[in-house]
Amino acid sequence: MKHLLFLLFISFSNVCAQQSLDSGRSKEIRSPEINADNSVTFRVKAPNALKVVLQGDGLGAKGNVEMMKGEDGVWSYKTETLTSDLYSYSFLVDGVKLNDPNNVHQVRDVATILNVFLIEGGKADLYKVNNVPHGTIAKRWYNSKILGKERRLTIYTPAGYEQTKNKYPVLYLMHGMGGDEEAWSALGRAAQILDNLIAQGKAKPMILVMPNGNISQQAAPGESTDGFYKPTMQLPNTMDGRMEESFPEVIKFVETNYRADATKAKRAIAGLSMGGFHSLHISRFYPNTFAYVGLFSPAIMPFGKTTSAVYENFDTSLQKQKDNGYNLYWIAIGKTDFLYKSVADYRKKLDALGMKYTYVESEGGHVWSNWRDYLAAYAPLLF
Amino acid sequence: MKHLLFLLFISFSNVCAQQSLDSGRSKEIRSPEINADNSVTFRVKAPNALKVVLQGDGLGAKGNVEMMKGEDGVWSYKTETLTSDLYSYSFLVDGVKLNDPNNVHQVRDVATILNVFLIEGGKADLYKVNNVPHGTIAKRWYNSKILGKERRLTIYTPAGYEQTKNKYPVLYLMHGMGGDEEAWSALGRAAQILDNLIAQGKAKPMILVMPNGNISQQAAPGESTDGFYKPTMQLPNTMDGRMEESFPEVIKFVETNYRADATKAKRAIAGLSMGGFHSLHISRFYPNTFAYVGLFSPAIMPFGKTTSAVYENFDTSLQKQKDNGYNLYWIAIGKTDFLYKSVADYRKKLDALGMKYTYVESEGGHVWSNWRDYLAAYAPLLF
Numbered sequence: 001m002k003h004l005l006f007l008l009f010i011s012f013s014n015v016c017a018q019q020s021l022d023s024g025r026s027k028e029i030r031s032p033e034i035n036a037d038n039s040v041t042f043r044v045k046a047p048n049a050l051k052v053v054l055q056g057d058g059l060g061a062k063g064n065v066e067m068m069k070g071e072d073g074v075w076s077y078k079t080e081t082l083t084s085d086l087y088s089y090s091f092l093v094d095g096v097k098l099n100d101p102n103n104v105h106q107v108r109d110v111a112t113i114l115n116v117f118l119i120e121g122g123k124a125d126l127y128k129v130n131n132v133p134h135g136t137i138a139k140r141w142y143n144s145k146i147l148g149k150e151r152r153l154t155i156y157t158p159a160g161y162e163q164t165k166n167k168y169p170v171l172y173l174m175h176g177m178g179g180d181e182e183a184w185s186a187l188g189r190a191a192q193i194l195d196n197l198i199a200q201g202k203a204k205p206m207i208l209v210m211p212n213g214n215i216s217q218q219a220a221p222g223e224s225t226d227g228f229y230k231p232t233m234q235l236p237n238t239m240d241g242r243m244e245e246s247f248p249e250v251i252k253f254v255e256t257n258y259r260a261d262a263t264k265a266k267r268a269i270a271g272l273s274m275g276g277f278h279s280l281h282i283s284r285f286y287p288n289t290f291a292y293v294g295l296f297s298p299a300i301m302p303f304g305k306t307t308s309a310v311y312e313n314f315d316t317s318l319q320k321q322k323d324n325g326y327n328l329y330w331i332a333i334g335k336t337d338f339l340y341k342s343v344a345d346y347r348k349k350l351d352a353l354g355m356k357y358t359y360v361e362s363e364g365g366h367v368w369s370n371w372r373d374y375l376a377a378y379a380p381l382l383f
Numbered sequence: 384m385k386h387l388l389f390l391l392f393i394s395f396s397n398v399c400a401q402q403s404l405d406s407g408r409s410k411e412i413r414s415p416e417i418n419a420d421n422s423v424t425f426r427v428k429a430p431n432a433l434k435v436v437l438q439g440d441g442l443g444a445k446g447n448v449e450m451m452k453g454e455d456g457v458w459s460y461k462t463e464t465l466t467s468d469l470y471s472y473s474f475l476v477d478g479v480k481l482n483d484p485n486n487v488h489q490v491r492d493v494a495t496i497l498n499v500f501l502i503e504g505g506k507a508d509l510y511k512v513n514n515v516p517h518g519t520i521a522k523r524w525y526n527s528k529i530l531g532k533e534r535r536l537t538i539y540t541p542a543g544y545e546q547t548k549n550k551y552p553v554l555y556l557m558h559g560m561g562g563d564e565e566a567w568s569a570l571g572r573a574a575q576i577l578d579n580l581i582a583q584g585k586a587k588p589m590i591l592v593m594p595n596g597n598i599s600q601q602a603a604p605g606e607s608t609d610g611f612y613k614p615t616m617q618l619p620n621t622m623d624g625r626m627e628e629s630f631p632e633v634i635k636f637v638e639t640n641y642r643a644d645a646t647k648a649k650r651a652i653a654g655l656s657m658g659g660f661h662s663l664h665i666s667r668f669y670p671n672t673f674a675y676v677g678l679f680s681p682a683i684m685p686f687g688k689t690t691s692a693v694y695e696n697f698d699t700s701l702q703k704q705k706d707n708g709y710n711l712y713w714i715a716i717g718k719t720d721f722l723y724k725s726v727a728d729y730r731k732k733l734d735a736l737g738m739k740y741t742y743v744e745s746e747g748g749h750v751w752s753n754w755r756d757y758l759a760a761y762a763p764l765l766f
Contacts, residue, residue, distance in 0.1 A: 046477070096428065096484070099482055113489070116611065118611060128608070131533075134524040225514050228500055230487065
């Protein structure tokens with residue numbers, strides 16, 4: 001009987017994930033293996049391949065290194081010691097992009113799926129799930145009359161939210177071009193960063209609202225009535241003013257559905273790239289709404305033609321924003337960011353207007369590694 | 384100036400997703416393409432490959448068909464007309480498992496990542512995001528004193544929950560072996576199924592609680608302090624009685640944190656495979672707690688040794704459950720399910736005890752396609 005149960009157990013284990021589609025996944029291969037010195041070994045079995053390349057920022061020369069084939073048909077590559085960060089990578093096997101079959105941890109960046117791993121012992125400890133109280137991540141739908149659709153947003157309520165009657169300050173956090181309401185929680189590790197900063201006493205407990213900044217979308221690809229389509233960077237109407245025009249609907253939804261402190265002093269907005277653009281223009285167009293503004297590698301002006309009133313009277317509205325007062329206007333960009341010059345020009349404009357801001361210049365370019373850093377630096381300055 | 388802006392736009396579009404790692408992804412290739420007759424064409428570019436196989440249940444002979452190479456290095460395969468369902472697949476390129484580089488829509492089944500697509504016009508319309516009011520999906524953490532850890536669950540609150548003061552009935556929905564608190568929402572499309580059934584008036588608005596049934600885990604792989612590890616089916620202590628023993632903590636958490644109707648008449652439990660096992664034993668061990676019990680392809684007895692009191696006095700506790708009364712005891716299994724015989728034996732036991740149940744026998748085996756069906760059939764019978 002015991003023997004039978006054991007056989008049944010084996011059979012059960014083999015069958016009950018339903019699929020036996022994983023014949024290409026070699027169960028014994030460990031990849032990525034994070035070694036004691038924080039070098040990382042990648043392995044992938046491809047016995048018939050002629051060339052296998054590891055692709056990933058910060059993992060080798062120009063993010064593109066050839067792997068070595070072993071006698072067992074397993075290709076491998078060992079990096080130098082890596083600094084603490086969240087890294088993404090994939091393989092290129094004879095020209096075909098392959099995700100690591102031995103690493104189920106992936107993120108989607110627009111239309112590209114990338115494997116991820118994390119090197120601890122430094123800044124990436126903020127991106128880990130640590131043994132601290134955890135907030136709640138929810139996917140909520142709200143109605144936008146202005147955009148004429150039901151729309152989805154991601155909302156983080158901090159640990160303790162449900163146990164108190166307190167009102168909480170709110171940070172609205174905007175994604176970049178090609179992103180959506182999932183970008184900051186998946187690629188940006190926003191929930192983990194906030195959980196950890198709050199637990200360390202470095203940031204105030206706050207609500208984090210991550211809307212979808214693409215007005216053509218209801219929700220992220222696969223999460224709307226558009227079904228399982230192929231995402232693209234080229235979305236219509238991303239910078240035509242209507243996201244800004246409809247933003248009060250997001251604020252109203254949050255402030256009527258959550259215990260949000262509905263005062264200017266307790267509202268912050270920030271965003272990366274196109275989301276920095278949205279943050280700039282939303283905070284300027286509604287010039288007495290946010291006490292804190294964060295522009296992470298921001299785009300400054302709309303790309304393409306627009307006749308929206310949102311982008312008119314730029315200087316006048318900035319002047320109003322200045323006169324109304326704010327606590328923090330925070331700009332960060334990497335030294336090699338392709339938007340560096342336009343941000344430098346924008347700073348000159350702010351200087352000319354006598355508008356105070358904090359400016360942070362980091363290494364690197366237009367990358368998530370920077371945007372996680374910026375969130376981790378910005379959130380502690382709020383409220 | 385306009386020209387400059389255009390150039391900047393192009394550069395922006397190319398850079399701002401940060402990665403240029405997608406050199407292996409051919410942007411022009413459409414895969415999967417769902418044709419007008421609901422046949423599906425798969426395509427993958429692999430110019431140097433010697434053999435490319437499409438793997439996927441219901442897509443061809445034994446779920447494993449060779450693709451044909453075209454002159455452009457693109458391999459393709461066109462299926463017969465497919466019936467409405469959510470399908471999963473992957474490729475095998477010269478023995479290496481490859482996810483479709485042109486389809487970002489994926490699910491994780493234990494340690495295997497599979498691409499998905501959906502054929503409309505039948506039962507899969509229930510799995511789509513339709514133009515109906517949407518509930519909220521949240522990832523919540525609760526404390527389990529019995530298991531000595533913070534634990535994560537997925538909770539669905541139906542559309543309208545936040546706009547009313549009503550109390551709602553609760554369905555506890557348990558995953559199978561190797562699954563976790565993400566299985567029912569990702570593979571099971573539980574939120575979409577409930578959104579659609581509720582909108583059609585076929586199911587009552589209800590709260591859906593999807594706990595993590597692996598007592599060794601805090602949360603799904605990658606979502607706990609264990610970090611980004613490789614998932615496995617072989618988790619310790621999955622059937623040693625402690626999940627059942629700790630289950631009142633889940634109920635208490637839900638009934639104190641949500642507007643749950645905390646009466647037996649408004650509590651249901653159901654689960655698939657190991658989750659059917661959990662549902663069977665939890666409902667029997669607390670024999671006056673649930674008015675509705677659903678066993679989807681259930682395991683009946685624990686695999687391996689256990690000395691837990693939970694599995695003692697089986698017949699006595701079933702008798703108690705019967706005497707206390709319930710509204711529905713619902714069992715479903717596929718004709719080719721490897722657990723078919725043990726379920727048949729269990730039905731004999733129920734018959735011998737005179738314990739009423741509804742029995743549904745479907746085609747097919749131990750697969751998500753059936754479990755989604757069972758949820759869609761079971762939820763309308765509740766409350």
